[in-house]
Amino acid sequence: MATLGDVAALAGVSISAVSRVLSNDASARVSATTRTRITEAAKALNYRPNFAGRALKFSRSNVIALIVPDLTNAVFAELMRGVEDGALERGYVVLLARAEDMQPGGEMIDRLLGEGRVDGVLLQVGDHVAPEALASMLRAANPTVLVNSVHPGFSGSVTLDDIAAGRLATEHLLTLGHTRIALINGLTTTHTAQQRAIGFREALAAASGAGTAPGPDAAADSGPITWHGYEPRAGRAALRELMDAAEPPTAVVVANINAAIGVLGEARVLGIRVPEELSVVAIHDAWTAENTWPPLTTVRMPLYELGRRGVDALYARLHGETIADTVVSDPPPELLVRESTAPPIRR
Amino acid sequence: MATLGDVAALAGVSISAVSRVLSNDASARVSATTRTRITEAAKALNYRPNFAGRALKFSRSNVIALIVPDLTNAVFAELMRGVEDGALERGYVVLLARAEDMQPGGEMIDRLLGEGRVDGVLLQVGDHVAPEALASMLRAANPTVLVNSVHPGFSGSVTLDDIAAGRLATEHLLTLGHTRIALINGLTTTHTAQQRAIGFREALAAASGAGTAPGPDAAADSGPITWHGYEPRAGRAALRELMDAAEPPTAVVVANINAAIGVLGEARVLGIRVPEELSVVAIHDAWTAENTWPPLTTVRMPLYELGRRGVDALYARLHGETIADTVVSDPPPELLVRESTAPPIRR
DNA sequence: ATGAAAGCGCTAACAC
DNA sequence: GTGTTAGCGCTTTCAT
Numbered sequence: 001m002a003t004l005g006d007v008a009a010l011a012g013v014s015i016s017a018v019s020r021v022l023s024n025d026a027s028a029r030v031s032a033t034t035r036t037r038i039t040e041a042a043k044a045l046n047y048r049p050n051f052a053g054r055a056l057k058f059s060r061s062n063v064i065a066l067i068v069p070d071l072t073n074a075v076f077a078e079l080m081r082g083v084e085d086g087a088l089e090r091g092y093v094v095l096l097a098r099a100e101d102m103q104p105g106g107e108m109i110d111r112l113l114g115e116g117r118v119d120g121v122l123l124q125v126g127d128h129v130a131p132e133a134l135a136s137m138l139r140a141a142n143p144t145v146l147v148n149s150v151h152p153g154f155s156g157s158v159t160l161d162d163i164a165a166g167r168l169a170t171e172h173l174l175t176l177g178h179t180r181i182a183l184i185n186g187l188t189t190t191h192t193a194q195q196r197a198i199g200f201r202e203a204l205a206a207a208s209g210a211g212t213a214p215g216p217d218a219a220a221d222s223g224p225i226t227w228h229g230y231e232p233r234a235g236r237a238a239l240r241e242l243m244d245a246a247e248p249p250t251a252v253v254v255a256n257i258n259a260a261i262g263v264l265g266e267a268r269v270l271g272i273r274v275p276e277e278l279s280v281v282a283i284h285d286a287w288t289a290e291n292t293w294p295p296l297t298t299v300r301m302p303l304y305e306l307g308r309r310g311v312d313a314l315y316a317r318l319h320g321e322t323i324a325d326t327v328v329s330d331p332p333p334e335l336l337v338r339e340s341t342a343p344p345i346r347r
Numbered sequence: 348m349a350t351l352g353d354v355a356a357l358a359g360v361s362i363s364a365v366s367r368v369l370s371n372d373a374s375a376r377v378s379a380t381t382r383t384r385i386t387e388a389a390k391a392l393n394y395r396p397n398f399a400g401r402a403l404k405f406s407r408s409n410v411i412a413l414i415v416p417d418l419t420n421a422v423f424a425e426l427m428r429g430v431e432d433g434a435l436e437r438g439y440v441v442l443l444a445r446a447e448d449m450q451p452g453g454e455m456i457d458r459l460l461g462e463g464r465v466d467g468v469l470l471q472v473g474d475h476v477a478p479e480a481l482a483s484m485l486r487a488a489n490p491t492v493l494v495n496s497v498h499p500g501f502s503g504s505v506t507l508d509d510i511a512a513g514r515l516a517t518e519h520l521l522t523l524g525h526t527r528i529a530l531i532n533g534l535t536t537t538h539t540a541q542q543r544a545i546g547f548r549e550a551l552a553a554a555s556g557a558g559t560a561p562g563p564d565a566a567a568d569s570g571p572i573t574w575h576g577y578e579p580r581a582g583r584a585a586l587r588e589l590m591d592a593a594e595p596p597t598a599v600v601v602a603n604i605n606a607a608i609g610v611l612g613e614a615r616v617l618g619i620r621v622p623e624e625l626s627v628v629a630i631h632d633a634w635t636a637e638n639t640w641p642p643l644t645t646v647r648m649p650l651y652e653l654g655r656r657g658v659d660a661l662y663a664r665l666h667g668e669t670i671a672d673t674v675v676s677d678p679p680p681e682l683l684v685r686e687s688t689a690p691p692i693r694r
Numbered sequence: 695a696t697g698a699a700a701g702c703g704c705t706a707a708c709a710c
Numbered sequence: 711g712t713g714t715t716a717g718c719g720c721t722t723t724c725a726t
Contacts, residue, residue, distance in 0.1 A: 405720090
């Protein structure tokens with residue numbers, strides 16, 4: 001690893017001259033000859049500015065941490081890509097971390113930040129994190145931006161339009177002619193699940209309001225909602241529960257694609273044919289949706305853009321700006337009709 | 348961010364005293380009183396050693412990079428966990444990077460290493476990387492360890508026992524009574540695919556050798572092999588190809604679980620019932636295997652241990668030891684029988 | 695037992 | 711135009 005000193009020696013100039021040239025200081029006055037001598041020497045030695053030296057000088061690492069609950073969740077693939085691209089564009093490197101290692105109470109994050117390893121944190125909080133645990137790491141001037149999550153009293157979240165997603169998925173089923181529709185949702189504690197439930201109810205209410213006279217109790221019009229979580233096994237449990245009812249649904253909105261995969265599996269076990277006897281539409285798209293049977297109808301969310309906007313927000317915060325919560329709705333949620341949804345069977 | 352100087356000032360001692368105490372220098376002679384004064388001051392100020400300062404001093408970052416072709420591939424989940432755990436144990440932090448960003452020709456890796464951001468690299472090379480591209484970054488004293496891959500002339504790989512995996516999967520189908528067995532494999536260029544093919548042929552040869560008289564041309568005994576790749580769509584293409592044959596197989600070994608998911612999907616499209624008309628066993632286990640229909644029989648590989656051993660090897664290399672190639676076979680590949688395999692139909 | 699000082703690689707203010 | 715110098719936070723001789 002060649003240093004500035006090495007380059008300076010080879011070029012026969014001072015260290016500061018080299019520094020000026022190689023960091024392309026605009027206001028640097030250097031003769032053309034020395035400039036070429038320096039750049040050539042640097043190239044010959046394959047010079048790269050030492051990371052630690054810079055970080056020490058600037059007290060800034062140009063690294064941001066991205067923390068997601070589960071790295072292998074295909075849903076986060078796009079998010080990560082967006083973050084990486086946004087970061088690269090701004091000269092940042094992304095340190096990807098497992099939320100697992102971040103327990104308990106953000107000790108690991110404190111370390112990352114406290115030791116100056118990273119300048120800021122992009123945090124997608126997992127479903128099972130208690131708000132209290134979050135509170136400790138969101139205190140004070142902590143350069144953190146929440147992605148896809150919110151926290152009471154914390155300003156600096158960037159989220160998706162989950163209401164629209166819930167509405168879109170539900171409208172699709174209504175359009176097909178379904179009337180008994182259920183929502184297989186995430187945990188009640190999560191903001192995303194709450195939002196998706198709102199969209200679900202909105203669509204149902206609008207339909208019943210338009211189609212029939214507005215009932216006195218709109219609540220009775222709304223379909224059943226389960227709140228088991230976003231994992232495949234949560235989807236399985238939810239479906240069993242719903243199918244036990246006296247009048248089981250003919251269609252379900254599943255708030256997460258992974259849970260939907262569980263729903264599909266459980267439907268097979270229960271002998272329920274999809275889409276003939278049960279239509280399934282899931283929120284979030286991923287490669288897995290094309291490889292289930294039947295292929296899953298999904299609502300594609302702008303996760304890539306979410307990642308980029310998250311970096312934008314963190315960048316702004318790192319530069320002293322106070323940032324407001326933002327909802328990423330461009331491009332808007334998009335319905336991808338595959339083969340898991342169909343009109344209900346007449347009988 | 349409190350510095351050593353801050354702690355020293357608060358404790359009323361010199362900076363060097365603080366350094367000695369806080370880095371628990373065993374050979375440091377310090378009075379009990381100053382020691383407690385220092386530790387208390389450090390605690391009061393929530394002191395954390397500055398990363399850049401240390402890295403600069405030691406010319407060592409205590410960070411290793413883990414590069415995998417696709418972060419969201421469930422197969423790598425275990426690998427990552429093993430790496431993280433192994434690294435943490437040794438006081439290292441893991442910088443997770445997309446192979447995507449590493450193109451072309453390892454420019455990004457050169458940067459990571461050249462700027463001193465990481466001390467070494469754990470590299471799982473993707474299927475589509477040309478050996479020439481790899482050669483440039485594996486030259487000289489590059490502190491790199493290949494995981495799950497090999498490179499001609501490069502010593503420092505840690506791999507799995509893919510021969511045993513191929514053999515185990517094939518033996519399972521043989522035991523069920525299948526005689527027309529095919530291998531849906533990865534690209535010919537990948538070491539893992541080659542090894543799995545060896546195991547596949549070994550099992551077939553052993554069976555034909557034991558069951559009948561050893562034929563003069565053992566090659567004729569071996570089942571057909573396709574080499575399309577490890578992705579779902581590669582699996583689909585492979586199945587279509589195999590089923591076009593005059594005597595299609597009654598069972599397939601799929602060299603990768605993701606390809607196997609594609610195989611299952613394509614079987615549905617072709618109207619082939621699994622396992623009645625076609626048994627499917629895949630190498631590598633993941634949560635997805637439990638959620639396909641039917642649930643996939645798989646061969647579980649010790650990927651967690653692979654990760655840990657990879658860190659071991661890199662650590663050794665970073666400390667000047669020359670390391671040999673190693674094969675991680677403890678625990679050995681394990682067959683997980685689910686519902687995608689069954690005896691062939693008699694006719 | 696404790697402190698002073700040098701130096702890791704870099705940048706920027708300040709000479710000349 | 712170019713060089714000298716101080717200092718970012720840390721560890722480690724070397725004095726005392």
